[in-house]
Amino acid sequence: MSKVTETVCEHQVEMEKAPKMRRRSFLNYCVGATSLLFGGMSLYSVAKFLFPPGAFSAEAAGEAVTIPLVELPVGSAKNVRYKGIASIVIRTSEKNVHALSAVCTHLGCIVKWDSSKQVLVCPCHAAIFDINGNVVSGPAPRPLESFPVQFARDEIVIGEA
């Protein structure tokens, strides 16, 4: 008899020492975890929804861009997308073609080809670049990135084909 009471007492002492979790707080944790899971899944799908397919793949794809020669007569310029970057291709003479990034290094406007002055002009803050992309004047801190160009029969290939 005495043994039994002793064990019961010990058990009670252990119960009081051990950190208790009440039924209510357990249920509260369950509700919290479920709503976190549900909310997280909802937010995940909404976040995925807001990024259209191909939003980032264009930059990654380094595919070569080809332009037929007839579309680019001597003295003209053409805007293309290369590696997802707005680029400009300028044909100055029969066998002379330049491909540059058209994104101004100042604040990201798209530069235009001024054929009379043979320079690239940014419409936003009047930065001027020469045919090789070097800064002539204006606020631009860096030259425009230039891309390799090759002639292939009756077309121009931009990029490492």
Next chain:
Amino acid sequence: MIDLEKKEDEQQKQTVEQRSGLRELFELFSLTGFVYGPLDSRLNIREALEKNLKKPVPPHVNWLFCFGGISLFLFTIQAVTGILLLMYYRPTIAEAYKSVVYITNSVPFGWLIRGLHHWGANLMIVMVFLHMLRVFFYGAYKPPRDFNWVTGVMLLVLTLGFGFTGYLLPWNQISYWATTVGTEVPGAVPFIGTYLTALIRGGQAIGQTTLTRFFAIHVVILPLTIGFFLLGHFFMIRKQGISGPF
């Protein structure tokens, strides 16, 4: 009594001094700021939340009294999914159907968002009807809740308006012909019928003007109007309490 207040004041001063500026800023602009932090001491958000969440519900209330709340829940779903669909939908007759197909097949979880908007619309109309039937059969429309019934009827009409204008937006065969039939109906009104039809369609036949009109009604005019009536509806419920017991 005065001593006690003094002590509390001193304690508060100490806790204020212990706070760092960064923590103060974080609490001011975070949820904890709203509920426990410096914003709460100014706005009493916590008190208001507790008052609203712990408002007792009369014992006669059962599931039949939930249809209005379910309608509101579905309306919120419609608002959220509708705004999300606006990110991709293009309201022109050349692009509308293509953009809907794009949402359904190409956009991640687009099928889910569009499906939620579709099913939410149907369920919301069902729930609004059930809500109205419950109110009618329990006689809960009687004074002093008669203006609640009036705004409720406006909300029903607006909900059906949402359904009717939203139906055209995918610009597929079923929506085109359903709108043709639906806009023929006011044509039966004596004398002004043809003018009414032309007003809704923006011309003789369903075309780009109709789509633009329905889009504008669906995403701007109706949401603003329904928001106004919803606020009135809820304010009156809050003021007058739940009806019954019967």
